[in-house]
Amino acid sequence: MGGRQEPAPDDLPVVRSLAELTELVERHQGLYVRWSRGPATDLARVSSTDDLTGVPMPGLSANPLDVEEWWEGRSLEFWVARRLHDYSHLPHEKGPRVRPWVLQGRETGRGPDNEPLIAEVRPMCWIDLGVLDEARAEVERQERSWGPLRRSGR
Template sequence: MSAPDDLPVVRTLDELAELVEGNQGLYVRWSRGPGTDLRDVSSTDDLTGVSMPGLSANSLDVEEWWEPRPVRVWVARRLYDYAHLPHEKGPGVRPWVLAGKECARGPDNEPLVTDVHPMGWVDQEVIHEAKAEVARQEKPWGTLRRG
């Protein structure tokens, strides 16, 4: 059996969009990886220190109202919105894709996920592509980074 962090790597934005198109219940999580996260499958609220009943993640599922727009743009935005987290959370934090089941919502209304099945790391090049895709859109947009 392979180690929890020994995952395939999603290398392009198009590859991630194809993964999302072919699967429901996918999430992206920004952390040090499943090897750390799957020890107790819970996140901690940064403000209060309260332990939450699942891993904090963001859904990659495309909402019905998005149709017929490109999944590539949807996925780019989902990554772009949280691309500041490695800088905020410190060394070793990077995005990875997981399949799971939403069990609750966190204090920022983010899904809390259990029954986690790691799918793959997201390469830094995908983040660069996501930033470029967002920059090509008609309206200016910023990350969800708080001041």
């Protein structure tokens, strides 16, 4: 049988630099970054769970990488860096096997933090953890600083 075979869910290419990820975002619309144990785990049941209530949601929670119009021509690399940096705390909070990966899919709703919920998921690539260091450095070069989005513990 000929034809193109899709890679196994966790056997994806790896983006190893912020520049490479930025090029991917330039070439493709509708990309999202998801922080989890990976596509093999997530695609077994394409549903995230609300951490507070335990309610299953109709899709995987993810964050969009598409540039918003209000960004008005500013650096795409900085946009991508910020999107990664905002959630870079998740591997520390959710466990060492949690990693970022890029996917395409169809939005089915919004989660409790107003994040898109994605179904019909097509895994694209892993994001090497070194890219997170590049994203942090890019954010730190800005005149205004902020940390990742993190809720304070009680």
